[in-house]
Amino acid sequence: MRSRLVLVSIIVFSLALCLRLVKVSEIPPALSWDEVSIGYNAYSILKTARDEHGRFLPQDTFVGYGDYKPPLAVYLTVPSIALFGLTEFAVRLPSVVFGAGSVILLYFVIWELLRSRAVALVGSLSLAVSPWHINLSRAGFEANIGLFFVLLGVLLVLVARRLPRMWFVAWVPLVAAVYTFNSSRYFAPFIGVGLFVYCGKEIVKHKRAVLSGICLAILLLLPIVPHLISKEARLRLVEVNIFSDSAIIEDSNGAIAQEGNSWSAKILHNRRVGYVQSFLDHYLDHFSPDYLFIKGDGNPKFSTQDVGQLYVLDLPFLLVGLYIAFFSFRKEALLLLYWLLMAIIPAAVARETPHALRTLNSLPVWHVFIGLGLVSVAQKKLVYILIALGYAASVGYYLHNYYTHYPRTYSSEWQYGYKQALEYVRLEGGAYKTVYISEYIGRAYMYTAFYSQYDPQLFVKIKKSYFDAAGFYHVDGFDKYVFNNIPPEKLEEDTLYIYPPGLVPIGATVKKTIPLLNGEPVLSIFEKG
Numbered sequence: 001m002r003s004r005l006v007l008v009s010i011i012v013f014s015l016a017l018c019l020r021l022v023k024v025s026e027i028p029p030a031l032s033w034d035e036v037s038i039g040y041n042a043y044s045i046l047k048t049a050r051d052e053h054g055r056f057l058p059q060d061t062f063v064g065y066g067d068y069k070p071p072l073a074v075y076l077t078v079p080s081i082a083l084f085g086l087t088e089f090a091v092r093l094p095s096v097v098f099g100a101g102s103v104i105l106l107y108f109v110i111w112e113l114l115r116s117r118a119v120a121l122v123g124s125l126s127l128a129v130s131p132w133h134i135n136l137s138r139a140g141f142e143a144n145i146g147l148f149f150v151l152l153g154v155l156l157v158l159v160a161r162r163l164p165r166m167w168f169v170a171w172v173p174l175v176a177a178v179y180t181f182n183s184s185r186y187f188a189p190f191i192g193v194g195l196f197v198y199c200g201k202e203i204v205k206h207k208r209a210v211l212s213g214i215c216l217a218i219l220l221l222l223p224i225v226p227h228l229i230s231k232e233a234r235l236r237l238v239e240v241n242i243f244s245d246s247a248i249i250e251d252s253n254g255a256i257a258q259e260g261n262s263w264s265a266k267i268l269h270n271r272r273v274g275y276v277q278s279f280l281d282h283y284l285d286h287f288s289p290d291y292l293f294i295k296g297d298g299n300p301k302f303s304t305q306d307v308g309q310l311y312v313l314d315l316p317f318l319l320v321g322l323y324i325a326f327f328s329f330r331k332e333a334l335l336l337l338y339w340l341l342m343a344i345i346p347a348a349v350a351r352e353t354p355h356a357l358r359t360l361n362s363l364p365v366w367h368v369f370i371g372l373g374l375v376s377v378a379q380k381k382l383v384y385i386l387i388a389l390g391y392a393a394s395v396g397y398y399l400h401n402y403y404t405h406y407p408r409t410y411s412s413e414w415q416y417g418y419k420q421a422l423e424y425v426r427l428e429g430g431a432y433k434t435v436y437i438s439e440y441i442g443r444a445y446m447y448t449a450f451y452s453q454y455d456p457q458l459f460v461k462i463k464k465s466y467f468d469a470a471g472f473y474h475v476d477g478f479d480k481y482v483f484n485n486i487p488p489e490k491l492e493e494d495t496l497y498i499y500p501p502g503l504v505p506i507g508a509t510v511k512k513t514i515p516l517l518n519g520e521p522v523l524s525i526f527e528k529g
Helices: 002-021 033-048 072-084 088-114 117-128 131-137 142-160 164-168 172-178 182-198 200-205 207-228 231-240 246-258 263-268 271-287 289-294 314-328 330-348 360-377 381-414 418-431 444-451 456-462
Strands: 434-438 464-467 473-478 481-484 495-499 509-515 521-527
Touching: 002 088, 002 117, 002 131, 033 072, 033 088, 033 444, 033 456, 072 088, 072 142, 088 117, 088 131, 088 142, 088 330, 088 360, 117 360, 131 142, 131 360, 131 381, 142 164, 142 172, 142 182, 142 360, 164 207, 172 182, 172 207, 182 200, 182 330, 182 360, 200 207, 207 231, 271 289, 271 330, 314 330, 314 360, 330 360, 360 381, 418 434, 418 444, 418 495, 418 509, 418 521, 434 444, 444 473, 444 481
Parallel strands: 434 481, 434 495
Antiparallel strands: 464 473, 473 481, 495 521, 509 521
């Protein structure tokens, strides 16, 4: 029995790895600007031990585009680039590996919570084929790596209940999550508190070991604390959070004025009431059936747009699993519900909701309930076969669309075109003294540095860069490359221009047009006619 279980577990892990690894260099169809930033900074660390800004082995943050990325994902990409070079495969491989690893970790988390190997196996299998998790494991998303560390932290704490020596390191993975992704940074303390309450008796019994583990966690957090309390750390939050939305204040003031500035109006239409309403609206967006089961996240980077974050077929088993959990595993169900609800808070304070990336830490909970529901329902062979066929059809439909239609339809969402244009520059650009590249697709300087594998040490010295008033970082040029939005009014000799087709001047000689995968032209490469 045990050997068969091991074999099935290996099959589940192999399936998870396969679904995340096959054609990962080609689908998604291009690297996003965050992926090239992670990749080039990892390359720079590998070559010079410094980031693109010249900072020596940053422990607190990578400045990047002025978005101040948590550092761990960059460092975890360094070995991959050392092995496979500065390529799409190397940048995405860590996310693939940690994504498949999360499937295995979920198995052990479920086992520690429910002591059911069947539920553990089915729950981890449902995560292995999850469209939500596959989408985010196939690109270099830091959130996916952060989820791995959250699961590992939960697992070690649960194991420490019966192996007290584990308390010393049990909190370390949650610290790693803080160093990996912004949402995980806020969620890690929440789940830590939940686990502390859940394991209260064991913690009291082994308080000395627990205290030593907490001290270690605090010690490991010290390098990032100065950044966490800095204005730079608040920059991204200020940009996207609902509390900086002036429309709420304007609506509040307008409603109060309409009611003659009465005391009751000042209470009922107080901007703080507006913020609470906005928070609740954004929070509840994440429970929308359309989001969860029909179309998924509106951002094509996180969803294929024709399948929900979960399968429609998951819904009945999710409901059954919730029912059984609260009647048969009350304490565990409360922990899982707390986990789910807390994981959504970091996304709910942002304006763009629902958001699959920022709420990725909630995903394991959905699959625990789904796994519990599936095992409870599939007791008879015929029911088991029908469910298996239903999931085969659901997964097959999703994978067909993902591999066949998704790249063609949404290549523009992945900054497609820069790689192809820069390949032309690599082959033909030697004849030109200057190359102008449009910022139209976004962050052209980083794509240029990435695909030319530009010497990071030289890049730091010669780039022409600045931080704008909002704190974001821009590079106007380096070497022979110039980056802007509009081509010069007068074209020059020995100069190559890469801009959208609509910006090609009359009389210019077009050398090549770069189309999206749907055939629509996205960039034109031209010179003076």
